Amino acid sequence: MRELDYDVVIIGSGAGGGAVAKELAPLAAAGKRIAVLEWGPKLADDAFTGREVEMARQLYFDSGGVLTKDRTLTMAYGRAYGGSTVVYTGTSLTIPEDVVKRWDVPGIEYNDLQRRSAKYIEENNVHKLEESELNDNNRLFLEGCIKLGYRAQQFPINVKGCRSSSLCNLGCPNGAKQGTHRVQLPAAEAAGVEVITNCRVTRVGERSCDAVVADPGFGLPSSWESGEVRVNAKVIVVCGGAINSAALLLRSGYGDRLPTLGRYLTLHPALILVGEHPHEISNFHGHPKSFYCDEFWESEKFLLETCMYFPFITSKNLIGFGAEHSKLMRAFGRLQMILVLAVDPALESNRVLVDRDGEPVIDYTMGPSVLDSLHRSMVASAKIFFAAGAHRVHAPAGASFFIERKDADRVEELIPRSNVIPGKISVASAHIMGGCGMGREASDSVTDSWGRVHGSPGLYVGDSGLFPRASEINPYVTVMALADRVAEHIRDNAGELLAP
Ligand SMILES: Cc1cc2nc3c(=O)[nH]c(=O)nc-3n(C[C@H](O)[C@H](O)[C@H](O)COP(=O)(O)OP(=O)(O)OC[C@H]3O[C@@H](n4cnc5c(N)ncnc54)[C@H](O)[C@@H]3O)c2cc1C
Ligand code: SF4
Known part of the structure; x- marks a missing residue:
């Protein structure tokens, strides 16, 4: 050597x-x-x-x-x-x-x-983008939050010469x-x-x-x-x-x-929801993440953020198969998207181990408080989509694949806590800590x-x-x-x- x-x-x-x-x-x-x-x-x-x-x-x-x-x-x-x-x-x-x-x-x-x-x-x-640089996904999120009286803030981001791709x-x-x-x-x-x-x-x-x-x-x-x-x-x-x-x-x-x-x-367990609008929205250009809502940060331990992911990640993160899933993906140009992040407690049992070859194994369980936060965040996000004008919403724990606009005032009932089951909803993490x-x-x-x-x-x-x-x-x-x-x-x- x-x-x-x-x-x-x-x-x-x-x-x-x-x-x-x-x-x-x-x-x-x-x-x-x-x-x-x-x-x-x-x-x-x-x-x-x-x-x-x-x-x-x-x-x-x-x-x-x-x-x-x-x-x-x-x-x-x-x-x-x-x-x-x-x-x-x-x-x-x-x-x-x-x-x-x-x-x-x-x-x-x-x-x-x-x-x-x-x-x-x-x-x-790091700076905040000018209003003229915000895309529809971000504008609609802000609009929905304002209508509902939820506190929303603009993200400072670290770009120089951003070309909105x-x-x-x-x-x-x-x-x-x-x-x-x-x-x-x-x-x-x-x-x-x-x-x-x-x-x-x-x-x-x-x-x-x-x-x-x-x-x-x-x-x-x-x-x-x-x-x-x-x-x-x-x-x-x-x-x-x-x-x-x-x-x-x-x-x-x-x-x-x-x-x-x-x-x-700790992982800030996260998932995405989409709201389908009746018209095209400009999400394929513009910086994807300009606003977040911290209304529920202290009380229910979650943050909502704007996001716009690519077709592969989006399709993987939506729940369901076949015709309904395909119908939703075909509406990609009309989708508004929200990322929810749960604040997870630091538990001794959630940990990195190594296997016999020395490769990492991540032993992590989402406890009840995290599942509660994910549930409440889906309900809040569905409300934001409808307040912003979406005509249907797909929530990973929804009782049905779509929640239609006519049922907008029943989202609490149509996203039951009992459906928030690890392995049945698609949860991801990009904030890995500890x-x-x-x-x-x-x-x-x-x-x-x-x-x-x-x-x-x-x-x-x-x-x-x-x-x-x-x-x-x-x-x-x-x-x-x-x-x-x-x-x-x-x-x-x-x-x-x-x-x-
Ligand atoms: C898709 C995505 C979006 C994110 N967006 C945001 C955001 O908007 N704002 C925010 O605050 N945070 C965001 N984060 C989180 C943020 O990027 C991380 O918290 C941060 O980069 C972690 O820094 P780090 O130095 O711990 O690890 P990393 O930045 O992950 O760097 C670790 C590096 O170590 C190298 N490495 C690992 N093991 C070895 C080894 N054995 N030998 C040699 N090299 C090794 C890896 O290859 C890697 O390059 C995001 C993360 C992801 C993945
Ligand atoms: S939107 Fe993102 S990828 Fe596109 S130019 Fe700006 S920083 Fe780069």
Whole structure:
């Protein structure tokens, strides 16, 4: 096996890894050797075709359909130069103060996270779209919420030169979305940080990690030749995303002394509903996600967001088969769409495990409170569709495939709670959090508030795995704020940590 020496190795280049890389750039500029090892490929700008099946295969783990152990939920997370930030929608929210209080991590203060979030909001060009840039899907959502008296807010998003192609979750073909692949990684590389793509880390030790470089058959070639490599480093920052960071540390044997490793996984279980309008609506262009409704966030633990997915994802997420399903898909150009997100509690039993081969297994059960939230969110969404003028609604737990407009005042009855059964409704997650949670000590957490793994000097976690509970809002800005803390700690202690 080849052996290489670095000062710092960062595993993963997504929201967390990208932020750590850029924040450590001054060390690279001062001569320290820093490498980002990224499992996924880097695609050339013209390889972002917007073609659904091709992009899903190249940019996501399992094409965005990783299944939980009991197969009741699918998870989408990215594998690429830039991680999930290549495929995220770019809605950019700061974690609310109440959530930080609920996290109850000594050393984590709202004001500190707020200040760091503001830095990334600035760095990633976050702003609200002009009214003229909003499409019908978003306008209708707002209209429905206003008619019902529900509180709706506009999402700030992180685009520069957005050309309204609505393909954000397939990787922006116009280079407009300001993920770490556009902002933090190029800045880090300019300062001397090396980013090695197609490089999967298979084991992490205290001061070294093993990796395999392999060409996936698409994307730009890796800067390292194919084969196995051992990388020695004084500091290792694990930023593989919540599932893969926990799995990597478990596979490497850290579970023996860190009993919470992999546990307290939260997913914001989500599903989509559609309302069919009598006329075409302009959803094939425009940024897909401009508004959200947080009316029920505190009382019923769910958020409603606008969304517009592509035909394959949409058809997979609608319930039913045959003629009715086909009829609804044929109405695609007339569909209004809402994504609902349930806020799930952090349970010890919801966790990442590894199988005999060291591959992640996600043991996650949607408890009664989550099913209640999903039920109430479907009822609220159906009301919004009808208030916005839809003539029929498809709700995954509906008593019938369609709820017709004449029954609009019976939605409570026509979406029975008894139909909200895991496995019978299509639930997905793109907000994967926890598994390497921050806390006080090894008995209750994996790291401290600076992302330092308890009992392993020089080993850090710097990604969404750090969340001790759900963020309760779209999480990426908070991931970057926490990664910023990790990098600051390494910078401030570089003399000691990186001493020869
Ligand atoms: C479709 C979609 C839409 C989303 N939309 C939004 C949104 O609008 N707003 C928002 O706030 N959040 C959104 N999110 C969530 C957000 O993208 C994530 O919370 C965030 O990117 C997580 O950051 P991370 O660093 O933990 O992991 P990621 O960004 O997922 O990065 C992890 C990286 O590590 C790499 N990796 C994993 N294991 C290894 C290994 N063993 N060796 C080497 N590399 C490894 C992976 O390939 C990946 O590139 C969305 C996510 C998805 C999938
Ligand atoms: S809507 Fe804007 S950010 Fe999204 S894919 Fe199109 S150009 Fe890119």
